[in-house]
Amino acid sequence: xxxxxxxxxxxxxxxxxxxxxxxxxxxxxxxxxxxxxxxxxxxxxxxxxxxxxxxxxxxxxxxxxxxxxxxxxxxxxxxxxxxxxxxxxxxxxxxxxxxxxxxxxxxxxxxxxxxxxxxxxxxxxxxxxxxxxxxxxxxxxxxxxxxxxxxxxxxxxxxxxxxxxxxxxxxxxxxxxxxxxxxxxxxxxxxxxxxxxxxxxxxxxxxxxxxxxxxxxxxxxxxxxxxxxxxxxxxxxxxxxxxxxxxxxxxxxxxxxxxxxxxxxxxxxxxxxxxxxxxxxxxxxxxxxxxxxxxxxxxxxxxxxxxxxxxxxxxxxxxxxxxxxxxxxxxxxxxxxxxxxxxxxxxxxxxxxxxxxxxxxxxxxxxxxxxxxx
Numbered sequence: 001x002x003x004x005x006x007x008x009x010x011x012x013x014x015x016x017x018x019x020x021x022x023x024x025x026x027x028x029x030x031x032x033x034x035x036x037x038x039x040x041x042x043x044x045x046x047x048x049x050x051x052x053x054x055x056x057x058x059x060x061x062x063x064x065x066x067x068x069x070x071x072x073x074x075x076x077x078x079x080x081x082x083x084x085x086x087x088x089x090x091x092x093x094x095x096x097x098x099x100x101x102x103x104x105x106x107x108x109x110x111x112x113x114x115x116x117x118x119x120x121x122x123x124x125x126x127x128x129x130x131x132x133x134x135x136x137x138x139x140x141x142x143x144x145x146x147x148x149x150x151x152x153x154x155x156x157x158x159x160x161x162x163x164x165x166x167x168x169x170x171x172x173x174x175x176x177x178x179x180x181x182x183x184x185x186x187x188x189x190x191x192x193x194x195x196x197x198x199x200x201x202x203x204x205x206x207x208x209x210x211x212x213x214x215x216x217x218x219x220x221x222x223x224x225x226x227x228x229x230x231x232x233x234x235x236x237x238x239x240x241x242x243x244x245x246x247x248x249x250x251x252x253x254x255x256x257x258x259x260x261x262x263x264x265x266x267x268x269x270x271x272x273x274x275x276x277x278x279x280x281x282x283x284x285x286x287x288x289x290x291x292x293x294x295x296x297x298x299x300x301x302x303x304x305x306x307x308x309x310x311x312x313x314x315x316x317x318x319x320x321x322x323x324x325x326x327x328x329x330x331x332x333x334x335x336x337x338x339x340x341x342x343x344x345x346x347x348x349x350x351x352x353x354x355x356x357x358x359x360x361x362x363x364x365x366x367x368x369x370x371x372x373x374x
Contacts (some may be wrong), residue, residue: 026044028342030372031261031350033210034365037083038069044077044356049084049091051362051369053350054182056136056210057081062105065115066122067097078130094182096136097123105132106139107150118195119162120169127181128173134182134207135166143196149180160202167205182257186210186352189246189263194273200254209354211253212267217329219288225282226316227269227289227329230338231357233314235282242314247346257347264339264351264368266358267329268292270300279320280327282367289329291356297330333367 033054036044046053057078061070069075081093098106100158109119123135140146142155163183170181185202187193187209199209215227217240227235229242243262250260273286292300297319300306306319306328315338319328343351351368359365 008251033352034072034174035355037355044080049088054092056094056096059099060097061102065118067126092133094134095132096138098138103140104149110162116162116165121167124169136184138186149339160198163202163205182207189213190241208259208261208349210261213243213263222285224271224283226267226314229314231315248270258349259364260348261350261352264353266299266353268328271327274325292359295360336367337371
């Protein structure tokens with residue numbers, strides 16, 4: 001009887017120890033990825049690398065089929081980012097290609113084998129030149145109109161082929177350097193993006209996928225709404241997206257949970273001349289939504305002109321300036337904590353945010369870091 005009890009106790013001890021090890025391993029694998037925009041008036045040396053696992057430097061452009069940096073300040077800013085490894089030796093620094101403005105040539109380079117190979121080789125050469133730990137592809141968007149991009153129906157297949165070629169060239173470099181180089185993408189947060197890509201097939205070439213979980217209501221829309229809500233709003237009238245719906249669609253597509261990284265905005269969306277009904281929420285506006293940095297939103301709140309409101313159903317905060325007809329959708333530390341809990345509950349790969357300089361006092365970053373550690 002005593003021996004049996006002893007065996008049970010020992011078994012429980014090892015089971016609990018194994019569970020604890022798995023929990024620690026999962027926590028250690030959880031990513032906090034911050035984008036740093038090279039075009040912003042911001043010194044990357046000010047980044048608190050102790051709160052990040054990865055930094056993505058944005059953006060490199062595609063010129064004549066090759067990847068290159070375009071700004072005079074890029075060299076100095078990249079050097080400053082690499083210096084952050086003194087703070088955090090495990091920090092991974094990647095560079096991101098494309099973005100909203102510089103996605104115009106992706107379809108062309110992806111369309112042919114020789115151009116895919118040229119693009120991938122040039123990207124890896126640029127990675128090695130600066131000492132990056134990997135490459136992030138921000139093609140906005142395969143098979144769809146965006147800023148001024150070329151697009152084709154065949155982008156769906158070609159996107160996967162482009163990622164395969166990038167992985168091939170990275171693996172060649174890995175064989176030489178004995179180092180695993182990362183490959184990620186920034187992906188759209190709606191069903192259209194999933195319909196115009198084949199992420200179930202493409203994910204095998206990727207270390208993780210950064211879902212841009214924001215701009216559900218954006219600059220093209222003369223219509224207010226939550227731009228980064230966690231859940232569907234009971235006030236929603238126009239079929240807008242939400243983060244839960246997006247992540248569930250990704251999982252249903254067959255993307256593994258640990259490869260999904262949830263994007264969080266460190267900025268809001270601001271509409272002017274808004275219909276005053278329902279405190280401006282889901283109302284017509286005479287302007288599209290401009291981007292407004294979190295630090296600027298805090299300044300707006302300090303004027304005392306805004307009601308600070310909360311949509312419990314959507315888990316989303318917003319501001320309403322009745323006198324001037326201004327509506328702002330934005331994130332607060334409360335939403336950041338809710339999303340961190342959502343990430344952990346779903347067993348996802350971590351969080352990403354756009355963009356570091358937009359939260360100059362690190363209020364949102366500090367909340368994200370603390371919430372992800374819990």
